[in-house]
Amino acid sequence: MNLTVNGTAHAVAAKPDTPLLYVLRNELGLVGSRYGCGSGLCGACYVLIDGRPMASCDLPVSFAVGKQITTVEGLAAKGELHAVQRALIAEQAAQCGYCMSGIAVSAAALLAANKRPTEAQVRAALDKHLCRCGSHNRVVKAVLRAAHE
Amino acid sequence: MNKSLDSHLALADARRLTQRVHFERDGTVTIASGKVDLGQGISTALAQIAAEELGVPLEKVCILPASTAYSPDEGVTSGSLSIQDGGKGLRKACAELRELLKRSGKRSYWELEVAGDIPAEAPEKPPAEYRLVGKSVPRLELPAKIAGEPSYVHDIVLPGMVHARVLRPPRPYARLVSLPAAPAGTEIVRDGSFAAVLAAREEDAIEAAKKLRAKAVWTDDARMPEDIYGWLKGHATENKVTKENADPVAKARGVKRLQAEYRKPFICHASIGPSCALARMEGEPLEVWSHTQGIFGLRQELAMVLRLPEERIVVHHAEGAGCYGHNGADDVALDAALIARMAKGRAVRLQWTREDEFAWEPYGPAMVVALDAQLDAQGNIVSWRHDLWSNGHTHRPGRASKPVLIAAGELAPPFERAPAIDPPLPAGGAQRNAIPGYEFPDLLVMHHYVREAPVAGSSLRSLGAFGNVYGIESFMDELALAANVDPVDLRLRHLKDPRGRAVIDAVVRESRWANWKRMEGKGHGIAYARYKNIGGYCAVVAEVEATHELRVRRLVAAVDVGLPVNPDGVANQVEGGCVQATSWALKEAWRPGALTWEEYPILKFSEAPAVEVHIVRNELPSLGAGECMMGPTVAAIANALCDAASTRSARRRCAWCSPKRGSSTRSTS
C-alpha cells in the first residue's frame, strides 16, 4: 500500500485493516499522533485526511490510501511551526501536552475553513478533544490569537 | 567533630554536589534531579532555581530525566513538594558551588574541581536579588511537544522490541481461570493469573488481546458494595482521634445544632494517555522505562516482586501524560518487567489500553465526611466535630514491606499485597485537611480508617483534602445560612491566619462578590482552605447556572503560594486544577464497568468555565501550587449550586451535595 503523509509518499507493509495510528507511529516513526483511547472518543490521535480532522486510531489504513494525510509533524511549513502551534506555545497553553497534537490539527483545519472563528466556534470545533490537565481556556485563547496573526 | 568523620561527610557532600550538577564540555550545565516532570512544568522551575543560584543563563541549564542510575533519591514527586523540597536541595547545592567558585579563584565553573572541601554554610542569594526566580518564563520542553516530537515514554523505541497487551478482565477484582491458545503470530506469557500477549506488530497484539479477552474465563466472586458510603461506615478497622480540643463550657453555649454528611465518590485519574512502560531483561541489569512518580520506590517494589537485588535494576523516568497522582504508571511498569522476564531477552513495550486504565488504575478513594456543629446565640460556631471514613490514600510502591502493585497478587504463588495507608499529619492521607483551618473552641476530628478495599485506591491530586475541604466548606455555608450570617463573614470570624484572610479578601474583591445579583437559576458560592494546613492558601468563588443542566460559568481563584518561582506556571496549574475540579464535581463518579470516555465522561471544551487566577505575591518561602485549588473549587461549586437551588426554578443539585443539603432551608429572598 502507498500512503501520502505530510506530502511524502511511503510504501507500508501493514494489513489493510490496521488502524492508521499504528502505521504512523510504528512504521513511519511519526509519534506525534498519540494513542489515547483507540475508539475515536478522545481526540489524541487526530490527523487531517484531505484536510478533514479524523481519528486515526480506528480508521483502517486502507481508507487513507490515495488521500492526503497530514499529521501534527506536517503542520509546520518551511521550517516554521504552524500559526496554531506558535500560538499554543506563546500562550503556554499546555501542561502535559499529550492532547495537543490532536488539538493542533483540528484547530489548523478550523482556521483553514474559517479565518475568524468566534470563541464558541473554536470550542465547538475542539469539543471532541479531551484535555485532562484543564488547559481548555488557554488553548481557546491561543487559537483565537492564531486567527488574528 | 571527629576528623575522619568530618572528611567522610565532606566527601559525601562532594558526591552529592557532583551527582546533582554537571558542567559539561559544551558549556551547558546538566542537573540531575530526583523530581520528575509530570506535565506540571517542574523541570523549568528547577532550571530557573539552578540558573538563578549559579548565576548562569537559563538556556545553559538542562534538567536530566531522572534515573536510579544517577539521580539523588528525593522520594516521590507528589504532594506539591517539588519546589518546596527538591528546590531547596538544588538551591543549596548551587549556592555551595557558587561559593566554591568564588574561593577557588577560577574564572568559571567549567574549570572548577569539586573536591572534598565544600563550604558548609554557603550563602544563598537573597530573594530581593532574584532576577530569574519569580519571573514567568516559557516552559522549556513545551515546543517539542507542540511540534509532535517524541516526548513521552509511549514514544520510546528499543531495538527489537515486541509489543505487549495485558490480559485482565474488565473489572478490577475478577481473576483469570483459563485462556484460549494464542492467535497465529502472537505469543502468550503467563504466570498464575497474570497473562499478556506479545506480537512484533502493535496492531497484532491489540487484535489478539481482543480475541483472547473475549474467550477467556474469569472468576467474578467479589462485588462492589451497592452503597459504598454505608459500607465504608460499617467497616472501619481503626478509629483514631486526629485532633481533640474539648471545651464543654463553649459547647454549652450552643443554641442551634446542625449535622450533615458529605460523600466523595471514587474518582479516576483518567490521564489522556493510558499508562505505558518498557522493560528489558537481557543479561543484567533489568532496565525499566516508566512515568512513575517515584523511580526509587518503584525499583524497590520490582526488586521485591522479581526477587532481584536493587543494584540489578535500573528505572529510568520518561514523561507520561499528566497523572494527577498515582495512576497506573507503577502497575504497568511491574507488568512490563514481569513480561520482560518471560520474553527471553527481548525488549518489551507494554501499552495499557484505555479500558485497562479505567478498570485497573488505583482510583481516588471514596470518602464519607460527617459534620456536627453548634452555633451560639450570636451565630458563632462554638463546637465542631468531623468524622471521616475512608480507605488509605497512599498505595505507592516502596513504602511497605509487602508489594502493593496489582500483578504481585496475580503471580503463582501470589504475594500478599499491603493495604493502602495514610501517612501521618501534617501531610496525611485521608485525614489531610480534616482539621479545619478555622478556630473553633470545642473541636473533635475523628479518622475512621477502613483497611479492606472493595477496589484498590491510591493518591489522587490533593488526597483526602478534597473530600475534607469539600465537607468543611459546604458545612460552613450551611452554618452561615442557619446563623443568618454572610458566608464570607462567618469564615472571617473564625479565621485568624492573616494570609488566609488575605486570599479571601482578594477573591471577594476580584469576583465582585458583593455586587452579585440574584437571578432565577443562578447561584454563587465561596470556599477556602490552606492546603495540608501548611501549604498553599486558596480561596475560590464559583458562579453557576442550574437550570436544565448544571453549568459552572465562572471561577475566580486567589492563591498565596509564597514566592511563585514561575508565576505563569503557577497560574497555569491553578487554572487547570480549577477546570479539573469542575469536571470532578459536575461529571465524575466511577462505577464498576465504566471503561470508556462514554461511560466516564469528563468536562469538554464547550463546558469549561472561565477561570481567573489572582496570585497574592510575597517573598515568603515557595509553596507547591498544584493541588491547593481542588477542595476549594468543588466546595465553591457545591455552595453555588445550593445557592442556585434556593431560587424557585432551580432544584438541580450536584451529585455531591449532602443528601440533607439545600433542600428547604435556604431563603428565596
Ligand code: FES
Ligand atoms: S486515541 Fe483516537 S480518539 Fe482517542
Ligand code: FES
Ligand atoms: S495538556 Fe495534558 S491532557 Fe491536555
